[in-house]
Structures are given as structure tokens and as C-alpha cells.
Amino acid sequence: MSLLSRLSWAALFALVGADSYKEPFRPQYHFSPAKNWINDPNGLVFHKDKYHMFYQYNPTGNVWGNISWGHAVSDDLLHWSELPIALDAFQAPSGPLTELYFSGSAVVDSGRSSGFGNKGQTPLVAVYTSLYTQDMTLPSNQTVRNGQQSQSIAYSLDDGLTWSEYEGNPVILGPPSAYSDQYQNFRDPFVFWYAAGQHWVMVVSLAQEHRILLYKSSDLKEWTITGDFGSVNAVSGAWECPGLFPLPVDGNDHDIKWVLMVGINPGAVAIPQGSGTQYFIGTFDGSNFTADPGTILSSPVPAHYTVYEDWNKTSFAASSWTPTGDFVGEGPEGGTVLTLWGKSKGDGDGDIGSLTSSNFTITSKYVQFQIGCCSNPAIVGAYGTPQDIETTINLLVSGEVVRSTTGVSGGGITWRSWDVSDLVGQTASIRLIDSSSGGWGHLQVGEIVFTDSPLPQEANWVDWGPDFYAATSWNGLADETRIAIGWMNNWAYGTDIPTSPWRSAMSIPRKLELKNVQGKTQLVQQPQPRLSPLEQGKPLQQRFWKNMSPGNITLPLSVKSVDAELTFHAGKNPKETGISLRQGSDGAAIRVGYDFATAQMFVDRSAETQDVSFSNLFPGIYYAPLSADHDGMVKLRILLDWSSVEVFGGLGESAITAQIFRPDSDLAVSVFSTGDAHSVSLKLYPVGSVW
Known part of the structure; x- marks a missing residue:
């Protein structure tokens, strides 16, 4: 029996120290660490009925630095237990803090192709970027420079509890010779098993070149470059954290497309000075990804x-x-x-x-x-x-x-x-x-x-809000199941948000699918964990208005976290319809709604009354395109937590994620319409805490 099976998850959680999890702004059903800084989710892998999530972590403080791999595990994607640090920069083989552990992925090497399996054990293999902090010769006798980014691997033989770094690291020292000057911007490998070719595939970013390189390997140690992709759509900042995976279109296993997700920072849609995630749809032959023509968009330039x-x-x-x-x-x-x-x-x-x-x-x-x-x-x-x-x-x-x-x-x-x-x-x-x-x-x-014409869309955005970055997905699930999660923060202000003793959280995990929506194949997403264990079934409020005229309707309740479903149709004079959350006595609130004139849903955090002096980029209104369905209905799913709001429109073809930092006294809820709407339906479910 492995050490992981002998120790209870509760005991392991105690090793890192549990907190009350009731501090101001502490998420109640989103993952956040007990203390310290986190950013990108890493190494997502489903193994022996448990979801493992690693993440960029500072063991010593709540700002970026000393980057290591933290580790948490869950049975249901809701309740998470923190485990000991997996890859600790203070214990790097070349010396403390001489190597930092940047983003990457993890796989279950069920065929034991890596040779790491011991007595028939199935190894977990993590693939990550090593950032070297000085010129030196490594234990493998390879020479690296200060600031160099290389690809390395580590393995675990006890189901992810402890990790050993491969003595031959790095397995990819630097980018191809044509890009040798980019040795400081070569990062974030995502690895998966390509069954049709019986080999491993890696996609890795050349950040400043806005290019994704593709490699293949038979053993996770020796890698051969096979192709590249880029530079298209949003390219005003660095490309990071790529991911590549197949999905059936409308559930049809005979119509498989491949999705390439790529982070960009800066140059995102919500805050141009900040970060976001775009995607491409296309085909993959085991060596090259080719984007469908419809997924490549022209550079946005004014018209008329x-x-x-x-x-x-x-x-x-x-x-x-x-x-x-x-x-x-x-x-x-x-x-x-x-x-x-x-x-x-x-x-x-x-x-x-x-x-x-x-x-x-x-x-x-x-x-x-x-x-x-x-x-x-x-x-x-x-x-x-x-x-x-x-x-x-x-x-x-x-x-x-x-x-x-x-x-x-x-x-x-x-x-x-x-x-x-x-x-x-x-x-x-x-x-x-x-x-x-x-x-x-x-x-x-x-x-x-x-x-009089809006700018054309410059990219296919996974999320149109300011606080969804470095999205990546779980390996180890069935081929048709793809669950992803993102860092719920933004590099424009991420190190300054007013939380302590932790800083940053993860988004709600999301099931990703491809569907034909309004005649176009689009990535759609919905919250994956069923929140019903936290909602206790009965709605807080369930209201229906046959017709709604301009004005506000205050509801008799106060909430800090809620799962809301809001649907409505356009009236004779439609303008904006939606819901105000965390509303204060001065009327300021987080407004979530729909603009019929522009066919966009929105999240408005511009009227924040709390201290947002940490960044003038924080207040704003964020829009995402959303068409009414074939019956003319607009549907919004809204997840409110103590310091965030996530909105999913329609089938999930549009999403907006935004952090919020409202005073504890502001708990009111109201429904608003600046024009006319009809058949307005609202269900509000309370969401309890996972802690």
C-alpha cells in the first residue's frame, strides 16, 4: 500500500495548516490556498478517482516569487485538500533557488514508456519549465544561462505525493536553432498521449514570437520537433500556457475537432494591459495543428x-x-x-x-x-x-x-x-x-x-472577463470529457489585490464542449461540479414576471454567495435587463445583465464602493457577445462567491469572470430593466461553504 493510501487526506491537509477560511474576500467554493501566492494551474491529472491540481506557488509569501509547484487534490472538484509542495525551488538539485518551477502539465504513464515504473508501478510524470537563475553546469552536465527556460520532467511512484526529478534534466535544453535567441521565452509545456500515433505530444510556447512549437516523444525523455503554429489573432503580448485537446462537435464522435488554447499577456480583450485566454479550432495529425479558416480572424481595423x-x-x-x-x-x-x-x-x-x-x-x-x-x-x-x-x-x-x-x-x-x-x-x-x-x-x-461601426472581434476568447488566465485541462479523463480551470486573477493587478494571508484563487472548473451555435462551431463551457451538495436544493427565491417595465425590483434577501439562473425575452422597447448583486445602501452594486441593442451580456464592476486604490485598471464594464436563442430567450447562469462573479451565457458560448471586493455590509439583490422585457424568470440558490 502506498504512502498516499495510508495517510488520510485530512491528515495531509493538517500538514500544511488549515485556516478558518472566513477572512474578508475568502472564496467559499473556489479553490484558494490556506496562505501565500498562487498563479497558473499546472499538472492537472485525474488518477485513481482523484483530481490532482498543481499550481504555481510561493512557499514563503503572498506575492510572486520562489516559484514552486503547490499541490491539492479533490474527489469532486469542489472540496480540495492541500498536500505538501510537489516541486520545491528551495530543494532544486542544482541548489536552493537556482531553478524555479514554471508552468507545465502531468500525465499518467500507464504504459510505463518512461522507464520510471518500479515493480510494475504506474508513474505520474510532470513536465514543466525550468527557469534557471544563474549561469551554471547542471548535475546532468548540461550548461545553462541566467534566465534560461528549458523543459524538464519529474516522476512520482506514490500516486503524486512525492516527486523525483529526472537526473537527465532538462529534456529540451532550448528552442530550435532558428529561435536560439528566444531561450528566455520558451515555456509552459502541455503534454498528452496521442493514441493514433502511439506517442507523446508536447505543445510549448515561444512567448515573444507568438508561436506554439509541437514535439513528439516515445518515452517523455527524448523529444523531436514536428511543427509549429502562429502568429495569428491576438498577438499584442506574449503567448503562454498552451493546451491542445480533441472534442466531438455536438457530441458526434465521427466529427472530431481539436482545440488549441493559448494565454496572452498583455493584450487581452477585457483589459488590454492585462491577461486573457484565446482559442483556435482545427485539426491535428499527430505532428501539426492546422486551424480552420473560420477560426483565424482578421486584425481589427475600423470600418467606414x-x-x-x-x-x-x-x-x-x-x-x-x-x-x-x-x-x-x-x-x-x-x-x-x-x-x-x-x-x-x-x-x-x-x-x-x-x-x-x-x-x-x-x-x-x-x-x-x-x-x-x-x-x-x-x-x-x-x-x-x-x-x-x-x-x-x-x-x-x-x-x-x-x-x-x-x-x-x-x-x-x-x-x-x-x-x-x-x-x-x-x-x-x-x-x-x-x-x-x-x-x-x-x-x-x-x-x-x-x-458608427464597432471594432471587429480580434480573437476567439475563452472568457471575455478580466480574471481568467492560464486555463488548462485535466489529463486522464475519458477522451470526450474535457474539464478545464483557470487562474482567477490578472497580471495587470494580480500581486496587489487586497487579500491576506493568501493571494489569488482558481475559477470554477468548467466542462468544455464544441457546439454549433448560431451557425458557427464554438467552444462552450458550463460549471462542471454539481453545486447541489452546497445548495440544499430549495431556491432562496423563485420569481416570474410576465412583463417588466423600466425600474428596479428589490428582493427580500441578503447574500454573499449564490447560484442564479436568469432568463428573459425582449419587450417592445428592450434596452438592458439584469440583476444587481452585493448592492449597498447607496445603490452601488455588481450589475450583471444583457444589452439588447448590442446583443452582449455584461458584468459591471465600475461602481465599486470599496477601496480599489491598488489599481486604476480594476474598475470596469466587461462585455461578451451573446445572441438570444431561436425562441428569442436570453439565458444567464451567474455564480457569485465572496470575491468573484462568473457568468455563463446561452449554452455557455460566452463567459465573463471578474473578481469583486465588496464591503461585507453590501448584500442586497435587485432585478433591473432600463427598457421593457417579458417572461422574466429568476431562480436564486444559496451556495454554502466547502470549508
């Missing part, structure tokens, strides 16, 4: 627009822009991108000032513009103070900033859009501000145009 500014002038005055600070007496250098360098062009980050356009009347629904570096958002009330370090493009009406967008540090220039349909007819101006004199301290702005 009027150019307001293209910077093809010799001075700012000729463009009717008023400069201040270091930009007085300067002018654009010509072309379509303006970089706010001042007189000291050799040290442009040190130059500060602003450019303000002449007044104009808003006549179009959208203002769209290209923006590049750098990420320093506006801070309300900081103008004229040392805290004012923004690099932004702002829209002003009556002297007040009504829209503001910052750039992306380390990302390319890309198109962004403001919906100004509610401001049509008003007088406005545009102000470009560079108040930052430090690193990443300038601003790039390209063409500015006016249009």
Missing part, C-alpha cells in the same frame, strides 16, 4: 470611418493640438504613429506634457484609435500631484474626463475603441497625457477616427 487625426503634419499647431510641458515647440515626425518624445529625444521617457485637441461635436457612435506603449492609467484626483504618472488618451466633455485608455507596456500598437453613443451631440476634446518620467514612461498614439 472618418479620419480625425493621422499625424501627417509638421507641427502640433497645424493639427490644432495645444501642447504643454516638454512638447511645446515640438511636432509629429510624420507618419501614422505619434510617439510623445519631447526635446530630449535621446531620453524620451523623461519628457512629460500633454496635447489637447480643439473642440469637436460628437456625431458618431465610436471613437477609435491606435495605441501602443505605455501602461500607466489615469488616477482620479491625482492631477498635478506626484502620483500623476499617467500615459493615456482621454476624452473630455465639459472639462471632465469621460473616457480614458492607457497603453500596453511591452505590447505592440493596436486598435482600441470608445463607445460614445450616449454622448452624441455633445462638445468634446481629446487630450494625450504623458506624466511619467520613469521606465515605460512615454505614449504612442496612432490614427484617431470616428465611425
Whole structure:
């Protein structure tokens, strides 16, 4: 009998120390560690009826650092027990903290192809990125450089409790020679068994090249490159954490497609300065992934627009822009991108000032513009103070900033859009501000145009919210079953969220499927664990309104966590319909709803009343495309926890995940409609704690 079977999970949990799990903002049915920092889920594997989840972990604090592999296990994807650290950076074979254990995957080597099995035991094999922190010669006699990322393996012979690193590590020292300069950006291997070819497959990211490399192996030790994929769709930031797996379309085993998931940071849909996950649908032949033509999207560029500014002038005055600070007496250098360098062009980050356009009347629904570096958002009330370090493009009406967008540090220039349909007819101006004199301290702005057409979609997003990243799926399940989980945080502010003694949590696990929705094959997802063990069956509220007019209906209950199902149809004058959660006495709340005019569901956390000074990128409204079904019904499934909300629209073809940090006193719930809706049905189920 193995050590894992002899020790109870409760005893193992006690080894790492259980907490009360009642601290402010502590998730009650999402996984979070007892203490310290976590990020990407790693090494997801189902073995002997248990779900193993490893994750990026700092054993010594609740900020990123000393990255090791933490470990938790569950019978039902709801109740998790923490186990001892699996891969500990303080115990690296080459010396403490000389190797950090970055993201990766794990497999059950049931055929014992690796040779690690002992006396018929089935090994678990983890495949991960080793980040080396100094120049050195490894125990395997391979030489690595400071900052090098290589692919390594470790194995367990006691069902995942303890791990031994392969003495021949790394198994892939660096990327192919054509990309040898990318040795510091070669990471996050996802490995699986390809039964048709009887070999192992690895997909691994060349982060800065926006490219996925594919390898194969017979023994998990020797790897041969077979193909690559990229660079398409969202490419303004680094590609990370890839995953590749098959799914039947509409449950048809004779119609199998392959899904490639790829993280991007920065350059995501919800917060361009932050992280998110996109996907591609295509075919895989054991060596190469080929995306279907419909999954490759054109770069988002405006349509049917009027150019307001293209910077093809010799001075700012000729463009009717008023400069201040270091930009007085300067002018654009010509072309379509303006970089706010001042007189000291050799040290442009040190130059500060602003450019303000002449007044104009808003006549179009959208203002769209290209923006590049750098990420320093506006801070309300900081103008004229040392805290004012923004690099932004702002829209002003009556002297007040009504829209503001910052750039992306380390990302390319890309198109962004403001919906100004509610401001049509008003007088406005545009102000470009560079108040930052430090690193990443300038601003790039390209063409500015006016249009009535929204920007086209640039990628197929797994989740349209700000807090779903590094999504990966469990190996070891049946071929037609794919369950994934994501890091419920964002690199734009992840190290600063106001939680202690832990920082970050995981999303709800989600079952992934491919379905034809509105004539298009799409990835759909629904919460996988049945929450019924936590819900006790009977709804808190079950309401039906045949017709709903504009207004708010406050419900007689107070909740911090809930599972809600909301369905409705458009009325004669449909606008927005939805539910307000965690509402305070001042009316501020988390608003979840649907905009009939744009056919989008949304999560609005812009009216947060709690202290969000940790990041001005945190407040916002997040949208996801969602069409009503063939009967005209809109369906929303909403999971509220103490510090998060996850929304699944329709069949699950759209999802939005967002953290929230509401005061404990704000517990009210109301249903709202700004237009007319009918056949409005609401069910609210209480969700208890797993702790």
C-alpha cells in the first residue's frame, strides 16, 4: 500500500495548516490556498478517482516569487485538500533557488514508456519549465544561462505525493536553432498521449514570437520537433500556457475537432494591459495543428470611418493640438504613429506634457484609435500631484474626463475603441497625457477616427472577463470529457489585490464542449461540479414576471454567495435587463445583465464602493457577445462567491469572470430593466461553504 493510501487526506491537509477560511474576500467554493501566492494551474491529472491540481506557488509569501509547484487534490472538484509542495525551488538539485518551477502539465504513464515504473508501478510524470537563475553546469552536465527556460520532467511512484526529478534534466535544453535567441521565452509545456500515433505530444510556447512549437516523444525523455503554429489573432503580448485537446462537435464522435488554447499577456480583450485566454479550432495529425479558416480572424481595423487625426503634419499647431510641458515647440515626425518624445529625444521617457485637441461635436457612435506603449492609467484626483504618472488618451466633455485608455507596456500598437453613443451631440476634446518620467514612461498614439461601426472581434476568447488566465485541462479523463480551470486573477493587478494571508484563487472548473451555435462551431463551457451538495436544493427565491417595465425590483434577501439562473425575452422597447448583486445602501452594486441593442451580456464592476486604490485598471464594464436563442430567450447562469462573479451565457458560448471586493455590509439583490422585457424568470440558490 502506498504512502498516499495510508495517510488520510485530512491528515495531509493538517500538514500544511488549515485556516478558518472566513477572512474578508475568502472564496467559499473556489479553490484558494490556506496562505501565500498562487498563479497558473499546472499538472492537472485525474488518477485513481482523484483530481490532482498543481499550481504555481510561493512557499514563503503572498506575492510572486520562489516559484514552486503547490499541490491539492479533490474527489469532486469542489472540496480540495492541500498536500505538501510537489516541486520545491528551495530543494532544486542544482541548489536552493537556482531553478524555479514554471508552468507545465502531468500525465499518467500507464504504459510505463518512461522507464520510471518500479515493480510494475504506474508513474505520474510532470513536465514543466525550468527557469534557471544563474549561469551554471547542471548535475546532468548540461550548461545553462541566467534566465534560461528549458523543459524538464519529474516522476512520482506514490500516486503524486512525492516527486523525483529526472537526473537527465532538462529534456529540451532550448528552442530550435532558428529561435536560439528566444531561450528566455520558451515555456509552459502541455503534454498528452496521442493514441493514433502511439506517442507523446508536447505543445510549448515561444512567448515573444507568438508561436506554439509541437514535439513528439516515445518515452517523455527524448523529444523531436514536428511543427509549429502562429502568429495569428491576438498577438499584442506574449503567448503562454498552451493546451491542445480533441472534442466531438455536438457530441458526434465521427466529427472530431481539436482545440488549441493559448494565454496572452498583455493584450487581452477585457483589459488590454492585462491577461486573457484565446482559442483556435482545427485539426491535428499527430505532428501539426492546422486551424480552420473560420477560426483565424482578421486584425481589427475600423470600418467606414472618418479620419480625425493621422499625424501627417509638421507641427502640433497645424493639427490644432495645444501642447504643454516638454512638447511645446515640438511636432509629429510624420507618419501614422505619434510617439510623445519631447526635446530630449535621446531620453524620451523623461519628457512629460500633454496635447489637447480643439473642440469637436460628437456625431458618431465610436471613437477609435491606435495605441501602443505605455501602461500607466489615469488616477482620479491625482492631477498635478506626484502620483500623476499617467500615459493615456482621454476624452473630455465639459472639462471632465469621460473616457480614458492607457497603453500596453511591452505590447505592440493596436486598435482600441470608445463607445460614445450616449454622448452624441455633445462638445468634446481629446487630450494625450504623458506624466511619467520613469521606465515605460512615454505614449504612442496612432490614427484617431470616428465611425458608427464597432471594432471587429480580434480573437476567439475563452472568457471575455478580466480574471481568467492560464486555463488548462485535466489529463486522464475519458477522451470526450474535457474539464478545464483557470487562474482567477490578472497580471495587470494580480500581486496587489487586497487579500491576506493568501493571494489569488482558481475559477470554477468548467466542462468544455464544441457546439454549433448560431451557425458557427464554438467552444462552450458550463460549471462542471454539481453545486447541489452546497445548495440544499430549495431556491432562496423563485420569481416570474410576465412583463417588466423600466425600474428596479428589490428582493427580500441578503447574500454573499449564490447560484442564479436568469432568463428573459425582449419587450417592445428592450434596452438592458439584469440583476444587481452585493448592492449597498447607496445603490452601488455588481450589475450583471444583457444589452439588447448590442446583443452582449455584461458584468459591471465600475461602481465599486470599496477601496480599489491598488489599481486604476480594476474598475470596469466587461462585455461578451451573446445572441438570444431561436425562441428569442436570453439565458444567464451567474455564480457569485465572496470575491468573484462568473457568468455563463446561452449554452455557455460566452463567459465573463471578474473578481469583486465588496464591503461585507453590501448584500442586497435587485432585478433591473432600463427598457421593457417579458417572461422574466429568476431562480436564486444559496451556495454554502466547502470549508
